[in-house]
Amino acid sequence: xxxxPDTQCANHPGTAAATTCSxxxxxxxxxxxxxxSGAPLCVNCSSPYIPRGSRGARFVAxxxxxxxxxxxxxxxxxxxxxxxxxxGKENQDDLAALFLVxxxxxxxxxxxxxxxxxxxxxAQSVGKxxxxxxxxxxxxxxxxxxxxxxLRNLALQLAAQLCGFVGIIDALMIFGDxxxxxxxxxxxxxxxxxxxxxx
Numbered sequence: 001x002x003x004x005p006d007t008q009c010a011n012h013p014g015t016a017a018a019t020t021c022s023x024x025x026x027x028x029x030x031x032x033x034x035x036x037s038g039a040p041l042c043v044n045c046s047s048p049y050i051p052r053g054s055r056g057a058r059f060v061a062x063x064x065x066x067x068x069x070x071x072x073x074x075x076x077x078x079x080x081x082x083x084x085x086x087x088g089k090e091n092q093d094d095l096a097a098l099f100l101v102x103x104x105x106x107x108x109x110x111x112x113x114x115x116x117x118x119x120x121x122x123a124q125s126v127g128k129x130x131x132x133x134x135x136x137x138x139x140x141x142x143x144x145x146x147x148x149x150x151l152r153n154l155a156l157q158l159a160a161q162l163c164g165f166v167g168i169i170d171a172l173m174i175f176g177d178x179x180x181x182x183x184x185x186x187x188x189x190x191x192x193x194x195x196x197x198x199x
Contacts, residue, residue, distance in 0.1 A: 003017035003019055012029055018030040021040060023042075053133040061130065073110075080103035173185075
């Protein structure tokens with residue numbers, strides 16, 4: 001169905017609309033129109049539906065991912081503490097502190113390294129792989145590693161350090177209709193259920 005005169009594309013303001021989506025009625029330009037089903041469809045309606053990951057599965061996946069990063073750090077701390085104690089207590093305060101800090105950073109690096117390897121190999125973190133979830137772009141396309149690290153994690157962590165309410169808002173947004181947290185909106189991502197397709 002041809003768009004009425006003087007209408008603009010919903011995705012590209014300023015660009016004349018060429019047609020109307022046969023499913024949702026959105027005005028779209030030629031670049032945003034798909035004819036895969038025969039009738040004109042907008043980008044959203046032509047994209048295959050992918051079920052969203054449930055809130056419960058995402059919560060468990062987050063717990064697993066947190067454990068993957070923190071448990072190696074805890075293990076390294078224990079090892080370094082035991083090593084420090086075994087060397088005696090005399091004049092060992094500075095050495096013990098060095099071991100503690102070194103153990104913490106080494107353990108966190110190991111945990112983060114595991115997560116990065118999983119992202120590079122499966123495009124999933126350990127927790128999301130176990131819970132059969134995957135992070136993709138909002139249009140269903142694969143998400144880049146830099147987007148996950150910088151936009152989905154670091155940006156929100158830094159913002160939460162400056163304002164604690166950011167972390168609270170981020171967590172509470174999972175209860176919205178779209179089940180997208182603040183970090184999903186910032187990174188233009190969604191968490192989807194791939195249990196039907198993942199081997």
